[in-house]
Amino acid sequence: xxxxxxxxxxxxxxxxxxxxxxxxxxxxxxxxxxxxxxxxxxxxxxxxxxxxxxxxxxxxxxxxxxxxxxxxxxxxxxxxxxxxxxxxxxxxxxxxxxxxxxxxxxxxxxxxxxxxxxxxxxxxxxxxxxxxxxxxxxxxxxxxxxxxxxxxxxxxxxxxxxxxxxxxxxxxxxxxxxxxxxxxxxxxxxxxxxxxxxxxxxxxxxxxxxxxxxxxxxxxxxxxxxxxxxxxxxxxxxxxxxxxxxxxxxxxxxxxxxxxxxxxxxxxxxxxxxxxxxxxxxxxxxxxxxxxxxxxxxxxxxxxxxxxxxxxxxx
Numbered sequence: 001x002x003x004x005x006x007x008x009x010x011x012x013x014x015x016x017x018x019x020x021x022x023x024x025x026x027x028x029x030x031x032x033x034x035x036x037x038x039x040x041x042x043x044x045x046x047x048x049x050x051x052x053x054x055x056x057x058x059x060x061x062x063x064x065x066x067x068x069x070x071x072x073x074x075x076x077x078x079x080x081x082x083x084x085x086x087x088x089x090x091x092x093x094x095x096x097x098x099x100x101x102x103x104x105x106x107x108x109x110x111x112x113x114x115x116x117x118x119x120x121x122x123x124x125x126x127x128x129x130x131x132x133x134x135x136x137x138x139x140x141x142x143x144x145x146x147x148x149x150x151x152x153x154x155x156x157x158x159x160x161x162x163x164x165x166x167x168x169x170x171x172x173x174x175x176x177x178x179x180x181x182x183x184x185x186x187x188x189x190x191x192x193x194x195x196x197x198x199x200x201x202x203x204x205x206x207x208x209x210x211x212x213x214x215x216x217x218x219x220x221x222x223x224x225x226x227x228x229x230x231x232x233x234x235x236x237x238x239x240x241x242x243x244x245x246x247x248x249x250x251x252x253x254x255x256x257x258x259x260x261x262x263x264x265x266x267x268x269x270x271x272x273x274x275x276x277x278x279x280x281x282x283x284x285x286x287x288x289x290x291x292x293x294x295x296x297x298x299x300x301x302x303x304x305x306x307x308x309x310x311x312x313x314x315x
Contacts, residue, residue, distance in 0.1 A: 016029065034093055050103075053101075098141040133193065137196065140196040146168050176201060199257045230262070234259060253296055256298050259289055260289060290303050
């Protein structure tokens with residue numbers, strides 16, 4: 001991030017704080033907060049992004065933008081157009097809050113007052129095929145939140161956790177399958193919903209592959225098999241993309257994590273990485289992240305983390 005950009009960010013952040021201090025809380029200001037949080041996520045500015053994401057939730061709740069149904073929104077926003085704008089803004093707040101939880105390592109995002117499930121319906125393939133892109137993105141963030149809750153919330157009920165894991169895997173598998181046949185590698189890489197879904201799948205599979213094998217042999221092996229397939233799929237997509245494509249400049253802040261996670265899984269798990277030349281498999285992932293890093297600092301940060309892990313194993 002350039003010094004000029006850093007100064008502009010600091011100025012805008014201070015302005016929002018000043019307006020908040022005098023009691024201003026409008027929809028336009030809420031949208032400004034959301035843009036700032038997205039910027040912070042894109043440049044891996046933690047804990048600032050995680051704190052901002054949580055503050056956005058509280059600001060939206062105070063304004064009434066988090067109304068649990070379309071019937072309640074007009075109470076806070078009588079104009080139908082403004083009410084719809086508020087609803088979409090709340091979706092964006094929920095998505096960034098959940099993603100910030102993933103990136104910050106702080107576990108799942110907790111109660112967000114309203115469940116996105118009410119918007120998305122059930123997770124059947126018919127519903128998935130009928131979702132618009134933003135709704136699909138909200139649904140993928142819901143799956144991510146379920147994954148983070150499963151990983152970070154401990155319980156002594158082993159059978160419940162196994163059943164919960166299988167349900168999450170089933171939902172994620174259906175979700176990722178809904179993208180099959182949607183175009184070339186570049187188009188696939190550009191899809192934020194798919195990227196968030198892949199991040200969720202990689203997180204839960206990595207967790208599942210490391211659980212105690214006693215009475216869980218099938219789950220562990222299934223996790224490893226799917227993990228291997230998914231990391232190969234992401235690496236293949238990265239190799240097929242040329243960095244001179246103008247479309248890469250439009251990559252959203254939600255794209256880099258799944259690419260980074262695929263590389264880390266390959267480096268850490270010998271059962272997943274059976275290639276004789278692991279370096280050749282990792283390099284396309286680093287190349288894509290390096291290019292995205294020209295726009296978003298988080299990708300550059302991920303490249304540095306991958307290289308640190310490579311140095312540890314002399315790769």
